[in-house]
Amino acid sequence: MHVDSKCLHAGYAPKNGEPNALPIYQSTTYRYDSTEHIGRLFDLKEEGHMYSRISNPTVAAVEAKIAALEGGVAAVCTTSGMAAILLTVLNICKTGDHIVASAEIYGGTINLLSFTLKRYGIDVTFIPVDSTKDEIKAAIQENTRMVFGETIANPAISVLDIEVFAEAAHECGIPLVIDNTFATPILCRPFEWGADIVVHSTSKYMDGHATVVGGVVVDGGKFDWENGKFPELCEPDVSYHGVSYTKQFGAAAFATKARCQLVRDLGIAPSAMDAFLLDLGLQSLSVRMERHCRNAEACAEYFENHPMVEFVNYPTLKSNKYYELAQKYLPKGASGVIGFSIKGSRDNAIKFMDSLELAINAVHVADARTMVLHPASETHRQLSDEQLIAAGITPGLVRFSVGIENIEDILADVKQAFDAI
Ligand SMILES: *Cc1c(COP(=O)(O)O)cnc(C)c1O
Numbered sequence: 533m534h535v536d537s538k539c540l541h542a543g544y545a546p547k548n549g550e551p552n553a554l555p556i557y558q559s560t561t562y563r564y565d566s567t568e569h570i571g572r573l574f575d576l577k578e579e580g581h582m583y584s585r586i587s588n589p590t591v592a593a594v595e596a597k598i599a600a601l602e603g604g605v606a607a608v609c610t611t612s613g614m615a616a617i618l619l620t621v622l623n624i625c626k627t628g629d630h631i632v633a634s635a636e637i638y639g640g641t642i643n644l645l646s647f648t649l650k651r652y653g654i655d656v657t658f659i660p661v662d663s664t665k666d667e668i669k670a671a672i673q674e675n676t677r678m679v680f681g682e683t684i685a686n687p688a689i690s691v692l693d694i695e696v697f698a699e700a701a702h703e704c705g706i707p708l709v710i711d712n713t714f715a716t717p718i719l720c721r722p723f724e725w726g727a728d729i730v731v732h733s734t735s736k737y738m739d740g741h742a743t744v745v746g747g748v749v750v751d752g753g754k755f756d757w758e759n760g761k762f763p764e765l766c767e768p769d770v771s772y773h774g775v776s777y778t779k780q781f782g783a784a785a786f787a788t789k790a791r792c793q794l795v796r797d798l799g800i801a802p803s804a805m806d807a808f809l810l811d812l813g814l815q816s817l818s819v820r821m822e823r824h825c826r827n828a829e830a831c832a833e834y835f836e837n838h839p840m841v842e843f844v845n846y847p848t849l850k851s852n853k854y855y856e857l858a859q860k861y862l863p864k865g866a867s868g869v870i871g872f873s874i875k876g877s878r879d880n881a882i883k884f885m886d887s888l889e890l891a892i893n894a895v896h897v898a899d900a901r902t903m904v905l906h907p908a909s910e911t912h913r914q915l916s917d918e919q920l921i922a923a924g925i926t927p928g929l930v931r932f933s934v935g936i937e938n939i940e941d942i943l944a945d946v947k948q949a950f951d952a953i
Contacts, residue, residue, distance in 0.1 A: 535601060535718060536818040541811060543811075556808045557589045574704040575710040576780065576792060577772050581620055584795050588948035589805035594811045598738075598748050599756030601717040601814075602730050605753030606787035609746060609807060613713065613733025614640055616747030620731055621645075622798075623790045624762060625677045631673045634659055634681035634697075636661040636688040637711065638733075639911065645680075662692045668700035677761065678707055678729075683722060683861065684714035686897065687907065687931050689845040689871050691854040691861060697715065698726025707755045713737070714867045714898060718821040729786065736898030737867070739813040740820055742808045749790055753783035774883055819898060820936055822886040825865025835872045840880070840950055842928065845871035857860075868934040869897055878908045878917075878927035880953050885930065887952035888933055890937065892947040895944060902935035 533541060544554045562581045564570050568603075572578040591609050599607040611617045633645055635658040645656040657673045661681070668679065680703040681692040694710060701708040705726035712720065712775050716737045722730050734736060757765040757778050765785050770772035771793060777785040779820040795801050802810075825848075832846035835927065844851075847858035847866040858866050874881045885893060891902040895910065905911065908920055908927045917927050935940065 537621060538600050539718075539817050540815050541594070542600035542904060544761045545834055550821045554590060554593050554808060554811050556752050556804045557596045558804050559588075560584045562700055576775050576788075576865050584800050584804070585799055588801070588804050588807070590811075591802055591807040594814070595748070597752055597811065597814060598717075598732075598734075600721070601721075601817075603717075603721050603723050603752075604730065604750040606784040607748050607816075608787055609734070609748050609802050609810075610792045610800045610805075611747070611793070611802050612646065613638075613711075613731070613735060613747035615798075616731045616733070616749045617644060617711070619790050619794055619798070619800065620729055621649065621654065621678070622776075622794055623656050623786060624765070624939050625649075627832040628675060629939070630657065630676045631654045632657050632659060632668065632676055632679045634661045634663075634685070634692060635659060636685040636690045637680070637682050638686045638713075641711070643837035643905070646931075653884070659894070661688070662683060662693060663696075665700045665703075668697060669704060671703045672700070672706065676704065676706055676707050680709045680782060681712070682711040682713070683720050683865055684847070685867070686869070687871060688703060689847065689854075689866075689869060691847050691857040691866070693857055694720075694722050694727055694861060696726040698728075701728075702726070705759045705761055714774055714869055715862060716817060716821055716867070718818045719862050719864050719867060723752040723754075723888055725752075728752045728883065734810050735811075735896075737821065737824070738817060739810055740898075740900050741809075742815055742894075742896055742899045742901075743813075744802075744809045746802050746810055751785070751790075752786055755786070767820075767876070769793060785934050787953075798913055800933045821865070821867070823936040824868030824934060827869055827936065827939050828868045831932065831934050831946065832870050832872075834946065835870065838950060840875050840953065842873045842875045842926070845908070870932045870934065872930055873926040874928035874953070876928060878906075881906050881928040882909060882951045883953045887949040888945055889948070890941055890951075891932070891935075897931065897933040900932060900936050902937060903933045905931045907931060 567900040595607040710722040710727040752848045777789040781788040845855040
């Protein structure tokens with residue numbers, strides 16, 4: 533099946549007479565005929581659901597769908613994108629370890645890596661998104677356990693050279709983790725370019741309707757965890773009667789450890805209802821992404837030609853620094869998210885934002901509806917104009933998340949908002 537068809541059919545295959553829609557298994561627990569059977573589940577000797585903090589049939593169907601979309605061997609859903617990133621880090625890093633990350637990533641991830649994890653002794657080095665292989669390798673230390681970046685960065689809208697990052701990581705014996713939230717598996721599948729683990733905030737395009745905060749970790753199944761740097765994945769886990777994840781679960785060692793050890797201990801499993809809603813979103817993901825891309829291309833071109841706009845960040849514009857990388861990694865389009873800056877003071881941007889009628893002012897992106905955010909007066913409001921510019925954010929920067937409405941309505945709204953300035 534092509535990826536578009538997998539959006540509808542992967543993960544759940546009802547048999548004769550069974551419900552066509554994915555059932556919502558609203559149950560915390562599962563019945564078994566014998567204590568001996570439950571004992572085998574506890575020892576991970578047999579597959580099955582024990583308790584919904586660890587796994588649930590509705591959630592499992594969605595996990596199987598997302599694993600199929602990305603081309604991975606297994607996936608683990610979590611209660612948020614941040615939980616998915618935390619789960620990934622904790623699954624391979626412990627106190628004293630180190631992470632190399634692209635500097636152009638989501639602000640929440642920067643907070644997690646720079647402050648929260650640092651308090652627990654996990655250190656980070658940020659490197660430019662455009663780093664060469666040698667520059668990436670120079671940042672990797674003896675204790676580095678992963679390299680991290682975003683396919684399309686939020687909010688910088690830069691494109692990561694996944695192959696270069698993967699080669700640098702692999703030559704040092706560590707995995708590349710890619711946050712593929714903005715691209716989705718419709719536009720880019722990082723495993724095909726050498727990534728080892730893919731994470732998502734499913735709260736964005738995958739859900740698409742702004743109904744459920746969620747995340748997912750997908751295991752590519754190809755990384756060699758037995759190279760000596762990851763003993764926790766290979767040596768017996770005393771909390772599971774001495775299971776070795778690599779020996780017992782092979783390609784799915786990473787995902788199995790993440791679920792059975794850490795989702796169990798951290799309590800970050802989503803509910804069946806949330807998984808059901810995510811599945812509804814996934815069913816239309818490919819058609820929505822196509823429309824998001826075409827609408828965003830039209831908007832980016834309009835912004836680029838507008839006399840009140842000082843610059844536009846959108847990777848499929850010929851003038852964009854990431855045009856070549858976008859042609860390689862994002863041949864179907866570069867998602868619906870555009871950054872552009874309105875000339876003059878921050879008041880001009882505020883006037884533009886407040887004049888929009890169709891586009892929604894919200895702290896959200898990557899939704900079916902067009903949404904706008906003004907970093908200078910919202911997410912980054914504590915910074916002075918000088919600090920904003922140092923952070924790569926101009927006072928007039930608008931993050932414009934193009935929805936799937938009719939393009940003429942979106943452009944008419946934008947035009948009347950510019951006229952209001
Ligand atoms: C939103 C976002 C996150 C965090 O996801 P939540 O679901 O809000 O926790 C992580 N990475 C990227 C790229 C995001 O856009």
